[in-house]
Amino acid sequence: MTPTGIDHIVLCVTDVFATMSFYEQTLGMKAREDQVGKWSLHFGTARISLQSPDSIAQMAKGTTPGSGNFCVVTEDDIETLAAHLRSCDVTILDGPGLNKGALGPMRSVCFNDPDGNLVKVCEYG
Numbered sequence: 001m002t003p004t005g006i007d008h009i010v011l012c013v014t015d016v017f018a019t020m021s022f023y024e025q026t027l028g029m030k031a032r033e034d035q036v037g038k039w040s041l042h043f044g045t046a047r048i049s050l051q052s053p054d055s056i057a058q059m060a061k062g063t064t065p066g067s068g069n070f071c072v073v074t075e076d077d078i079e080t081l082a083a084h085l086r087s088c089d090v091t092i093l094d095g096p097g098l099n100k101g102a103l104g105p106m107r108s109v110c111f112n113d114p115d116g117n118l119v120k121v122c123e124y125g
Helices: 016-027 077-088
Strands: 010-012 030-035 038-043 046-051 069-073 091-102 105-111 118-123
Touching: 016 030, 016 038, 016 046, 077 091, 077 105, 077 118, 091 118
Parallel strands: 010 046, 069 118
Antiparallel strands: 030 038, 038 046, 091 105, 105 118
């Protein structure tokens, strides 16, 4: 097998609609109802599916709100993104700064979403 990318991730969240609003406002992701009552956030070719604790599939029962940790890539300037996050009253935990990502050196900024999931956004330059 040769993996070629990530199709989607799933986040367990306390309030699906508050989470959608947060990601739409801070990162410009687009919320969609994929199935009746099943929501996700779309950006580029990827998707973040959102599930409340009471709708988690049996095989993922140990998943809890705030246990996610992921990184998304942007082509936008990371300093501009950091200023936008601050204007949305998002506390920046780390960065903007230099880090090493899957493709090599990158600039990134880290913050928490409303459930405490750790979100990193990076820019390769």
